[in-house]
Each structure stands twice: as structure tokens, then as C-alpha cells.
Amino acid sequence: MSDTAKIISPVDGSIYAERPIATDAAVEAAVSTARAAQAEWRHTTVAERSKYILAFLDALMAMNDDIVTELAWQMGRPTRFGGEKGGVEERTRAAVAMAEEALAPYYPPEKPGFRRYVARDPLGLVLVIAPWNYPYLTAVNTIVPALLSGNAVILKHATQTLLVGERFAEAFARSGLPKGLFQNIVLSHAQTERLVGSGQIDHINFTGSVSGGRVIERAAAGTFASLGLELGGKDPAYVMADAKLDHAIENLVDGAFYNSGQCCCGIERIYVDERVYDDFVDGFADLTKKYVVGSPLDAETTLGPMARGAVADTVREQVAEAKRKGATPLVDMKVAADRPGSPYLAPEVLVDVNHQMAVMREESFGPVVGIMKVRGDDEAVSLMNDSPYGLTASIWTADTDRAAALGSRIETGTVFMNRCDYLDPQLVWTGVKDTGRGVTLSKFGFETLTQPKSFHLREI
Incomplete structure (x- = not known):
């Protein structure tokens, strides 16, 4: 019998939901499928990508009544507060609004005989390792700008809130987002470390404890993947x-x-x-x-x-x-x-x-x-x-x-x-010291999810 991930509800200590942990073969398939989908997605326009993201937002907002109750059972937030709908909508719409400008090429001062500019290429495959405390907000901070930037995304959500990943997947499916671009997978800690260290991931965003951040950093060592780490706070x-x-x-x-x-x-x-x-x-x-x-x-x-x-x-x-x-x-x-x-x-x-x-x-x-x-x-x-x-x-x-x-x-x-x-969402979200490194939100968040590429074209 395969291993499972269980949500132990803080409401009454019961098992609220249980899901099988992905097999190693399923993880490999997810990576392969995401790579293939991203190869085409990277060539779409920002305007096209934005349409899918806004359709995803509409689909997710339509589920909010159910989401609010699920959050109460999964991590204990009172239903009277209505979940995370307001913040998710604000951040998603802000990311869409700033994407064209944030991803536009940079043109230095003109130089006779040359055409020079810096384009922003997507990194490729982004792994989001999301926490349970604000399970929608923390995830959307990277998922939305990553897709807008032309990347594919794999989401590994915290076991405590693993139904959140399913809601994201359902909303993206309703939006018509091309298959494979967003994938939600249930992983063990060991599988997560192996995936981080596999060399198949181009950017890892992790929100969690300082000790967890150190594990991610060690696992990624030598892969040259970029890292975004939001860790502890006081x-x-x-x-x-x-x-x-x-x-x-x-x-x-x-x-x-x-x-x-x-x-x-x-x-x-x-x-x-x-x-x-x-x-x-x-x-x-x-x-x-x-x-x-x-x-x-x-x-x-x-x-x-x-x-x-x-x-x-x-x-x-x-x-x-x-x-x-x-x-x-x-x-x-x-x-x-x-x-x-x-x-x-x-x-x-x-x-x-x-x-x-x-x-x-x-x-x-x-x-x-x-x-x-x-x-x-x-x-x-x-x-x-x-x-x-x-x-x-x-x-x-x-x-x-x-x-x-x-x-x-x-x-x-x-x-x-x-x-x-x-x-x-218009300001950069970052920390210093043991709070981690890297940024999300604002135009700077798009920069962490793309690679600058210089064009130096000489006219003869």
C-alpha cells in the first residue's frame, strides 16, 4: 500500500483528508510534461498569458465559499474572516497589470550602428514549496508571476493544507491553461529534497522555517538553480x-x-x-x-x-x-x-x-x-x-x-x-538575515523569475 499524506484537523484532531504520495515515476512524468508545455508557453505573449491568469482567478474566486470552510478544517482560521480571497485577488490583478512593463525589454541609450537591448527570458521550470499558514497567498505570490513570465510551475503544498493545491489545479483546469504548465503534486520530504537537487528545476521558492530553508539550500547546492527563501520572523x-x-x-x-x-x-x-x-x-x-x-x-x-x-x-x-x-x-x-x-x-x-x-x-x-x-x-x-x-x-x-x-x-x-x-503587491517582499533571501511581488519579483538576455546587433 502506498504512503499517504494526512491532514490532521486542528478543529477536533480527526483526519480531514488523506492523499497518496506521488510515486517517483509520477514525479518524473510531471517534470517531463511541464518541460514540454513550457517550451511552447514561453513563446506566447504576455497578453495571452494574462487572459488565462484572470480566468484562473475567476474560477478560484467562485470556489471561495467552499475554500473558507476547508481552511477552517485544515489550519484553523475562523470562517468569519472569509479566507484569503481579497489578498489573492489584489495580488493577482496587480501582477497582471504590471506584467507587460515588468517583462518588457530594456533599451540603453542609442549607439550609431548598433541595436542593443536586454530581453527577459523565462527561467523554465519553477518549483513552489508552499506553507500552511497563508496557503493561498504565499503560493500565489510566485505561481502567478511565474506563469506570466513564461515559466511552468510545479506546486508542492504543505501536508496540513494539501487541498489548497487541488483547488489551484482545479481553477487552472477551468481556466483552460494548457495542460502540464501547472501541476500540483503530493511529495514526501525526501522526494522534495531529491527533486530540488535533481538539476531539473530552474527556480525554487520555499516559504517555511529557517531549518527547512537550510535543507532546501543544501539540497540545491551544485544545481545552480536560483532560490527564493522566506523563512523565520520576529x-x-x-x-x-x-x-x-x-x-x-x-x-x-x-x-x-x-x-x-x-x-x-x-x-x-x-x-x-x-x-x-x-x-x-x-x-x-x-x-x-x-x-x-x-x-x-x-x-x-x-x-x-x-x-x-x-x-x-x-x-x-x-x-x-x-x-x-x-x-x-x-x-x-x-x-x-x-x-x-x-x-x-x-x-x-x-x-x-x-x-x-x-x-x-x-x-x-x-x-x-x-x-x-x-x-x-x-x-x-x-x-x-x-x-x-x-x-x-x-x-x-x-x-x-x-x-x-x-x-x-x-x-x-x-x-x-x-x-x-x-x-x-506594488512593493518588493523580501527579508534580511535569517529571514532568508530573494524577493517576490512588484516588478522585482518578475526579475527573479526571468533571466536577462543581451542582444548586441551590429549593422554592417
């Missing part, structure tokens, strides 16, 4: 004395606890100017206490279970360690299902924290946030940079110039002012 926020506190509180609470804190760019640590610290902390704790923890299928639930009990236990351990070292919990919400091994975890706000505590330096990826008082900009920037990660950082102030100046000192991929936990 995103900070700095609330300045002139911040609009009610706005900062509302948005930072949401930024910390939306999706049960399982966000790549979620807020995991907050530094607050001492002059507004007490008011901020009081308001933040009060708003956090309004969350309703429960089944994601219940309409009143605002905080569902984490995807896996083991991940929730990591957060429990961080909170327990911080409390042993002197941290003070401000919420201490009692939830019947909140016990070791359970994915149901109440949100927590910690004060009296410092950077000797794991909760302030190591990735939590759950519903907990630590808040520290700071004396001013220099201390805030120093603490924000005291992390092995750098995905986003947010500054809360009324002074745009000051925010920009501070942002230039922060080691991060994106600087926000008065917002957080958002991806703008």
Missing part, C-alpha cells in the same frame, strides 16, 4: 510618543493575533515610548481580552486553534519561561481546551519582559506578544535590530520624515508606518 513595532494610540492599539492587536499569530509578518514584540507606555499597555490588554477562542466553524469565534498542537506547545513554553524570569501576563484568559498538546491557545500579552527571554528573540508564531518600555529612538532601534530575523518592522508616529529616517536604521525588508501585517 517582527517588531515601535510606538512613539506622538502616535495616535487608539489607532496603534487596534492595529497592533490585530497584527499580533490575527490567524492565531501564525503570520510571517505578524507582530511579535512591541517597544513603546515611556511617555505613552501605560496608556498603550492598558488599551492593548483590554482589547486583547475581547477575543473569543473556539472552533473556527462558529460564527462568534475570533481566534481559532493553531494549526498543530506541537506549535502551540512552543508558545506555551516561551510564556512559561518568560514568567519564570519575571514577565507579567496581563490577559491570563481561561479556555477549557487550552492545555498541553492542544492547538487551542488563548492570546497572551506579557510585560516586564527583556531580551534574555525567548519570547522576545525567538520566533513564536503564535498568539503571544511582549511589550517593553523604551526611553527613545536609539533604544528602540537597538532592540528592534537585536534579532536574527528581519522581515518587517512598523513605526507608529505622526511624523513621516522621522519614520523614514528611523526606518533606514532598522535591519528589515519592509518598513511600515502606522500599519503592519500587510503585503503591498
Whole structure:
């Protein structure tokens, strides 16, 4: 009997879905078919490709009611939030709108007797290894621009959300996309490593843990495939004395606890100017206490279970360690299902924290946030940079110039002012340090999925 991949639902611990893992022969066939399809696809126009992508989007949006319920069962997001439809649509339409310009040839200044330009050729075959926390959004960041650029795509989705890959495949089939250009395959970790290291893949995009990124990088060594790695994060926020506190509180609470804190760019640590610290902390704790923890299928639930009990236990351990070292919990919400091994975890706000505590330096990826008082900009920037990660950082102030100046000192991929936990499809999405390397979104995302090719034509 063949091995299978099982979705263990965080809702009740049941097996929600089970699929056979692809045979090695099926993997080889997928690669071969994708190569053959891409050989023709690369010669189509951007306008032609765009029509298929927009038809895919329409097909995927038509499935949204079913998708929302599937997401609740697969990874625990409450149905009241409506899935990832808005972000998927925004990013897909933005990619289509910018594709012609992003993929157009570059012409340097004219030189008599020569015709010179740089074209952008597709890389060939792109492998997307997608995570479970935002299973549609993270995947679409690469899949859509890869196809628009003339590549073929193979998707290997996380086991926890393997039905997402099937939804992508169904939507592409409804769009009429030529067969073989997009393929969803269920792989084991060992198969994934072999595929990455096979030399048959031209670009790998991986979103996941730092340890997972290292495995991918080692597997790809010597293949010369390009890599996009979005790994860990410990995103900070700095609330300045002139911040609009009610706005900062509302948005930072949401930024910390939306999706049960399982966000790549979620807020995991907050530094607050001492002059507004007490008011901020009081308001933040009060708003956090309004969350309703429960089944994601219940309409009143605002905080569902984490995807896996083991991940929730990591957060429990961080909170327990911080409390042993002197941290003070401000919420201490009692939830019947909140016990070791359970994915149901109440949100927590910690004060009296410092950077000797794991909760302030190591990735939590759950519903907990630590808040520290700071004396001013220099201390805030120093603490924000005291992390092995750098995905986003947010500054809360009324002074745009000051925010920009501070942002230039922060080691991060994106600087926000008065917002957080958002991806703008017109801006590049990238990280520094252990957060990874490579980019998605914006015109720069197209550059990572294409190879520049120079034409130097001399007239005789």
C-alpha cells in the first residue's frame, strides 16, 4: 500500500483528508510534461498569458465559499474572516497589470550602428514549496508571476493544507491553461529534497522555517538553480510618543493575533515610548481580552486553534519561561481546551519582559506578544535590530520624515508606518538575515523569475 499524506484537523484532531504520495515515476512524468508545455508557453505573449491568469482567478474566486470552510478544517482560521480571497485577488490583478512593463525589454541609450537591448527570458521550470499558514497567498505570490513570465510551475503544498493545491489545479483546469504548465503534486520530504537537487528545476521558492530553508539550500547546492527563501520572523513595532494610540492599539492587536499569530509578518514584540507606555499597555490588554477562542466553524469565534498542537506547545513554553524570569501576563484568559498538546491557545500579552527571554528573540508564531518600555529612538532601534530575523518592522508616529529616517536604521525588508501585517503587491517582499533571501511581488519579483538576455546587433 502506498504512503499517504494526512491532514490532521486542528478543529477536533480527526483526519480531514488523506492523499497518496506521488510515486517517483509520477514525479518524473510531471517534470517531463511541464518541460514540454513550457517550451511552447514561453513563446506566447504576455497578453495571452494574462487572459488565462484572470480566468484562473475567476474560477478560484467562485470556489471561495467552499475554500473558507476547508481552511477552517485544515489550519484553523475562523470562517468569519472569509479566507484569503481579497489578498489573492489584489495580488493577482496587480501582477497582471504590471506584467507587460515588468517583462518588457530594456533599451540603453542609442549607439550609431548598433541595436542593443536586454530581453527577459523565462527561467523554465519553477518549483513552489508552499506553507500552511497563508496557503493561498504565499503560493500565489510566485505561481502567478511565474506563469506570466513564461515559466511552468510545479506546486508542492504543505501536508496540513494539501487541498489548497487541488483547488489551484482545479481553477487552472477551468481556466483552460494548457495542460502540464501547472501541476500540483503530493511529495514526501525526501522526494522534495531529491527533486530540488535533481538539476531539473530552474527556480525554487520555499516559504517555511529557517531549518527547512537550510535543507532546501543544501539540497540545491551544485544545481545552480536560483532560490527564493522566506523563512523565520520576529517582527517588531515601535510606538512613539506622538502616535495616535487608539489607532496603534487596534492595529497592533490585530497584527499580533490575527490567524492565531501564525503570520510571517505578524507582530511579535512591541517597544513603546515611556511617555505613552501605560496608556498603550492598558488599551492593548483590554482589547486583547475581547477575543473569543473556539472552533473556527462558529460564527462568534475570533481566534481559532493553531494549526498543530506541537506549535502551540512552543508558545506555551516561551510564556512559561518568560514568567519564570519575571514577565507579567496581563490577559491570563481561561479556555477549557487550552492545555498541553492542544492547538487551542488563548492570546497572551506579557510585560516586564527583556531580551534574555525567548519570547522576545525567538520566533513564536503564535498568539503571544511582549511589550517593553523604551526611553527613545536609539533604544528602540537597538532592540528592534537585536534579532536574527528581519522581515518587517512598523513605526507608529505622526511624523513621516522621522519614520523614514528611523526606518533606514532598522535591519528589515519592509518598513511600515502606522500599519503592519500587510503585503503591498506594488512593493518588493523580501527579508534580511535569517529571514532568508530573494524577493517576490512588484516588478522585482518578475526579475527573479526571468533571466536577462543581451542582444548586441551590429549593422554592417
